Amino acid sequence: MKNESSRAFGLGLFLAPFIAFILIISLSPGNPSDNEVDKYIKASSEIIIPISKTINLKSTDWTGRFVNGDETSFTNSVRYYLNFRKNRYKEYEVFYSSSFKKYFVIESYNKSMSNLIDQDRKEAQAMVNEQELKNPKYGTLQNPIPILWLTEYEKLSDPINYQKYRYNVVEYLRFYKDRKNYNEGACAVCPY
Known part of the structure; x- marks a missing residue:
């Protein structure tokens, strides 16, 4: 026995x-299918968004809270995927546009977008999904409209920039769209 x-x-x-x-x-x-990614990209267009107010937020990631304490900042970072080989990070910035009467969040996955905006910027030239822009579910501070590419300096006609934009779309669709809040990081004991 x-x-x-x-x-x-x-x-x-x-x-x-x-x-x-x-x-x-x-x-x-x-991973989302190529068809889903292409559909999201085709439903997106370049628009100019006037920035009325930038939003400073406390870090929601435990590492950010450990380093910054209760400080708030405009640019935040979360670890959105824990991997055995390499963790993935997302930087994000939130702002309000009184012209649209909505909140927007600029999201850059694994530093794919190097041109996040400065806090004193007056407008953002960006790629925005038209369905999310018109959907009343998006646009609040808890669920802002995602901006996955800023086009002012890095045009999508350049194939390298287009690939980086496509990477942001894939990561957004895979990890955040209808899954979790834009400011949530990966859980160390969760499956992903």
């Missing part, structure tokens, strides 16, 4: 990492 229970314990100890790995892989969000 004692020998059987020690074998079962040893087998459980051996199989536990494999089972955990399979669960993490099966529960992690899958």
Whole structure:
């Protein structure tokens, strides 16, 4: 009896990492299809958004709270995916536009967009999804309209910039659209 229970314990100890790995892989969000990405990009257009007020937020990521305490800042960063090889980070900035009467969030995944705006900027020239712009579910401080590319300096006619924009769209659709809030990071004990 004692020998059987020690074998079962040893087998459980051996199989536990494999089972955990399979669960993490099966529960992690899958990549959106090329069709979904193309559909999102085709529904997006370049618009100029007047900036009425920039929003300073407290960091919601535990590392940001550890480093900055209760300080607020305009540019924030969260770890949105925990990986065995390399974590992924997202930088974001939130502002309000009184012309649109909506909040917007600029999102850059893994530093794919180097031109986040300054706090004293008066307008943003950006790619915005028209469906999200018209949807009343978007535009609040809790659920701002995502901006996944700023076009003023980095035009999408350049293939490298287009690939970076497409990367932002893929990451947004995979990890955030209808999944979690724009300012939430990855959970260390969650599947993704």
